[in-house]
Amino acid sequence: MPLRAQVIGHGAYLPETIWTNDELARKVETSDDWIVKRTGIRQRHIAAEGELTSDLAVAACRQALERAGVSANSVDLIVCATATPDETFPATATRVQAQLGMTRGAAFDVQAVCSGFVYGLAVADNFLRVGQAKTALVVGAETFSRILDWNDRGTCVLFGDGAGAVLLRAQGCNGGNGDRGLLSTHLYSDGRHHDALYVDGGPSSTQTTGYLRMEGREVFRHAVVRMSEAIDTALEANDLTPGDIDWLVPHQANVRIIEAMAKRLNLPMERVVVTVDRHANTSAASIPLALDEAASDGRLQANELLLLDAMGGGFTWGSAVLRW
Structure with a gap:
């Protein structure tokens, strides 16, 4: 029987601090009307000082595990999609692994910028399909506020910080597009x-x-x-x-x-x-x-x-x- 990766849990985390367009307009030459008309954006969440990408990822992963009723040590794989890692190395995923208390399996980062979560899903899906892992966390986590030029209104108004995660488990299926x-x-x-x-x-x-x-x-x-x-x-x-x-x-x-x-x-x-x-x-x-x-x-x-x-x-x- 073929295996398919099913979503059994999901989680998210957004930093507490919110910057509206009007607040940004006090920092850079822009306006709420200019931003909304061109992008649809009205506000964004900004990570607090000392709040790392791994902290956001851990919070989202914990929520996904709690909703699924699964312990961290039941997870075989963590794939963290991020373009804003805590450090050049090691992988942010390993910091997430440690903070979750997961002492088995593997953890690594995937870097494809805004496509990162889809890339991470593909990687985890292939691990699960071939039986190399049974349960996997895929998390997208970013602190883009740390790499923005706050004098460049063409970019700084566009981005925010946050993390989202899904918990996947390999389940047998018939192989058709009607399977979950x-x-x-x-x-x-x-x-x-x-x-x-x-x-x-x-x-x-x-x-x-x-x-x-x-x-x-x-x-x-x-x-x-x-x-x-x-x-x-x-x-x-x-x-x-x-x-x-x-x-x-x-x-x-x-x-x-x-x-x-x-x-x-x-x-x-x-x-x-x-x-x-x-x-x-x-x-x-x-x-x-x-x-x-x-x-x-x-x-x-x-x-x-x-x-x-x-x-x-x-x-x-x-x-x-x-x-x-």
């Missing part, structure tokens, strides 16, 4: 577009952390095209039509991109999980945060079909089909 769990994942990258979205620092290049730099129009254009392609691939791979999708759970970068994806699927916005207005872009954390919110408030129902879609720096992009 991850039906498929689809990953892509094109390194030729490095200069459109990157951080201008690092251990090997400048020996500094650096700041995020972005060509907004170029990223927007590629996001619409590449995320649409990833949607088409996911549907075709599972012999599905747009009408089969119950919920779109996209990366939360810009409401205009999200609306374009919904239009492609002919889905009303009421069937799209949107958190960008309150969370801003939390990079690898955005999809799991959205999943957690929709699951916690009862929107997501068992056996509904979800399409996850993301794009990030690199460029990286990808999609996943999940039956809840």
Whole structure:
């Protein structure tokens, strides 16, 4: 009998501090109207001084474990998707492992920026499908506020901090698209577009952390095209039509991109999980945060079909089909 990764728990954490657009307008030349019209963002959460990416990840993972009634020592694998690790090394995932009290299995990071959670799902899914692990935590966690140039209004208004996690367990299935769990994942990258979205620092290049730099129009254009392609691939791979999708759970970068994806699927916005207005872009954390919110408030129902879609720096992009 084939194995499939099913979601058995979910969790989230958002820092207590919230910065509204009006508060940002006191720090940089911008306005609430300018930000909302271009992005849909109204506020973002900002990590407190001394609050690390691993702290956010641990809180989200603990909630996922508690909701599933599973102990940390039952977990075989932690995959942490982050572009803002605590340190150059070791992996932030190992700090999460230690703080959870997990003393077995393996823990490592995946770096695909805003596509990180979809990449992490793909990695964990493959571990579970081949039997190398039975239970896995996939967490997206970011403290992007630490790599923003707060004098650059074109980027600093776009991002926020947070973490979201899912707990996956390998379960036997019939192998059809009616079975619960991850039906498929689809990953892509094109390194030729490095200069459109990157951080201008690092251990090997400048020996500094650096700041995020972005060509907004170029990223927007590629996001619409590449995320649409990833949607088409996911549907075709599972012999599905747009009408089969119950919920779109996209990366939360810009409401205009999200609306374009919904239009492609002919889905009303009421069937799209949107958190960008309150969370801003939390990079690898955005999809799991959205999943957690929709699951916690009862929107997501068992056996509904979800399409996850993301794009990030690199460029990286990808999609996943999940039956809840």
